[in-house]
Amino acid sequence: MTNRLFYGDNLDVLREHVASESVDLVYLDPPFNSNANYNILFKSPAGTQADAQIEAFEDTWHWNDTAEDAFDQVARSGNSKAFDLLNAMRSFLGENDVMAYLSMMAIRLVELHRVLKPTGSLYLHCDPTASHYLKLLLDGVFGADNWLNEVIWRRTGSHNNAKRFGPVHDVIHFYRKSAAYRHRPVFRPYTRGHVESYFKKEDRRGYFWTNSIHGAGTRNGESGKVWRGYDPTAAKRHWAVPSDLVTALGVDPDLPQHAKLDALADLGVIDFPPVGSGALPTYRQYLDRSPGLLLQDIWAYQPHTRGTLHGSQEGIDEDVRWLTAQGDEERLGYPTQKPIGLLERIIAAS
Ligand SMILES: C[S@@+](CC[C@H](N)C(=O)[O-])C[C@H]1O[C@@H](n2cnc3c(N)ncnc32)[C@H](O)[C@@H]1O
Known part of the structure; x- marks a missing residue:
């Protein structure tokens, strides 16, 4: 299973190809229920429409037979806590788009929990649209005791809105499969100010x-x-x-x-x-x-801070800098693409 990529619906792939307790680390960046259809948004790095229009994904959900089926599958999954939670959500939310989205996510989280080794961890990347419903679902599937962090990742510099504060962060829920999980501390450079006042x-x-x-x-x-x-x-x-x-x-x-x-x-x-x-x-x-500062749960690149870190030319949290529309070599033009540095932190820690 080295460098093996599966292409398809992850629910089928997990069930057909991934054995129970065989996976060390799960990172998932699912659709966010943001009610956007990304089919037409795929652009080439130059900003023009890609030649082959790729059907990215449809991030819109409706309560229908597929949603009902996903809900029933959670009922039959044997994970009674997960179903209790999903059922409670259904009484609270009703049979609507959010509930359809959560049912789709719940059955997949049950499978992801099954395939993780007892030493494994899961990181679910989402945004505040549904993050707290997803947190409840994860508590149901993994057990609230296995929750470790809600990591805040700054996804952009600004999102101006005169009627509320600019929403600029995503959320990464971090769970362990069991107390036997592996975690290794990750360090970031001290700021120069810290070095000057402490050392x-x-x-x-x-x-x-x-x-x-x-x-x-x-x-x-x-x-x-x-x-x-x-x-x-x-x-x-x-x-x-x-x-x-x-x-x-x-x-x-x-x-x-x-x-x-x-x-x-x-x-x-x-x-x-x-x-x-x-x-x-x-x-x-x-x-x-000294190894530096232990990584905390807010990962927020600060532009224009080059020169403020000890022993590094980077700005604060520049390794997890968001991708910019112009001149960013890493950016492929996909609207919800995440930077490699984000995944590197997660892999290094787990
Ligand atoms: C938020 S995007 C992920 C972006 C990606 N992390 C990146 O950095 O480019 C969500 C992805 O989930 C995929 N997706 C949605 N439903 C899926 C499913 N049932 N099985 C597998 N992939 C799915 C979509 O095609 C889309 O690529």
Whole structure:
């Protein structure tokens, strides 16, 4: 299954070709129920109509036999929570276009849930038109406990409207299949302002700031025990040595907590406050060994910010910059095309 592309209705493809619990990662960018017909909008990169008019998709939905059939299929799917939710929506919304759209989505989400491995994740890209109905559906299909994020992606610079605030964001719902899901932290460059205000001190290794080697909450194991006269439990904390720090300094990350702290102290990267002051030791986090800022759940390119990031020529969140109509090499002319950088973040994280 390397580099295999299926062309067709995803419901049939999933049922006929994709085994249960065989998929690591799902990203779906379905029609948004935006009531637009994109057939006639497909343009070439130059902005002219493409020679072969491609039937993009019809993003309009009506309550009809197909919708009723999708609804019945969810009833028979065996996912009773998903059906309870869909049924509740039907009583609330009635048999209308939105309900037709949600039924079409529900039966496909049931299949996507089936094919994901227990370690897998799903990202559903949508916009505020239907995002909160879709969130409820996903809670029904995946279980609300498996919801992880509502990522906000800035899809355009402005969308002017004098009667309300300009709608410029899409929503990406992020769910795990189970608690065994895999997630890897993704980092972005610090801003220069952050570096200037935090990494002010300097020793022979370079610029650093003092960061904590303890986390909130008490623990019963060694990480809760007194080390060199400092009691984390008394401060309602526990020893928590960041693994990237340990690895970067060549210390064995599998050492017990106190041995790790001893190794770091021997390297001279731990600062000790007076014993009995109530303060706990800190470590020197060096700028050139710091991974950057952990990615948060707002992904918003900021135009005209080149030169403001540390160690990067890019502007803020430029890797997820929206595609522009003119002069954008990546843009193929399809109206709902997403940038590759967006998918790269998702793949890197999962
Ligand atoms: C919002 S667009 C996706 C845009 C795409 N992510 C990109 O960057 O170009 C929605 C896509 O879903 C496809 N689609 C709609 N219903 C489908 C179905 N039942 N099975 C497979 N694809 C479907 C449409 O043809 C359309 O290409």
